[in-house]
Amino acid sequence: MRNPPKISNLDHLTLEVRNIVEALQFxxxxxxxEENRTPxxxxxxxxxxxxxxxxxxxxxxxxxxxxxxxxxxxxxxVDDIEAxxxxxxxNSIQIQQPKFDIYQxxxxxxKDPFGNRIEFLKWVS
Numbered sequence: 001m002r003n004p005p006k007i008s009n010l011d012h013l014t015l016e017v018r019n020i021v022e023a024l025q026f027x028x029x030x031x032x033x034e035e036n037r038t039p040x041x042x043x044x045x046x047x048x049x050x051x052x053x054x055x056x057x058x059x060x061x062x063x064x065x066x067x068x069x070x071x072x073x074x075x076x077x078v079d080d081i082e083a084x085x086x087x088x089x090x091n092s093i094q095i096q097q098p099k100f101d102i103y104q105x106x107x108x109x110x111k112d113p114f115g116n117r118i119e120f121l122k123w124v125s
Contacts, residue, residue, distance in 0.1 A: 012049070012057040013074060017114045020046050020062040026113055030091050031076075033058060066114065073109065073117035081106045081122035088120075 017023035027033045033050040036057060042049075046062030058074070078084050085095055088110055096109040098119075107121045 009054075010056055012059050013052075014059040014061055015074065015112075015114075015116050016063045016066040016069070017060050017112070017116070018062070018064060018066055019114075020048060020060060022113055023060045023062070024048060027058070027060065030088070030093065031118075069115045069117065071117065073119050075119040075121050077121050077123065079122070081108070081120060084120050 024035065027050055028035060033052065036049040036051050038047060038049045048060045050058045050060065052058050085108065088095060093110050096111070098107055098109060104125070105121055105123050107119055109117050109119050111117055
């Protein structure tokens with residue numbers, strides 16, 4: 001069997017949310033992402049595009065009867081893990097400790113208003 005062709009980059013990640021307005025409020029005001037221009041034919045289907053570092057995107061799609069998310073999650077690398085803990089706590093977001101430690105990282109998890117998990121990660125030497 002031949003090796004698969006090379007993947008050059010990640011373009012976007014999609015998360016399901018129950019309410020797009022509430023999701024935009026959380027991801028722009030609490031997490032600090034900016035909403036990208038979403039084409040009208042996509043917006044009309046309850047989808048919004050948000051910018052992530054590295055010219056990548058987070059797509060939010062409104063699914064009113066979405067199922068409880070799995071352990072799949074979005075992981076965000078941050079410069080100041082303690083500042084993020086403080087910011088999220090001030091915004092009444094519950095911090096969840098990981099089930100196991102990674103020796104080269106400080107990290108924690110939160111859930112968005114719809115149960116999607118988000119990991120905040122600071123790599124240390």
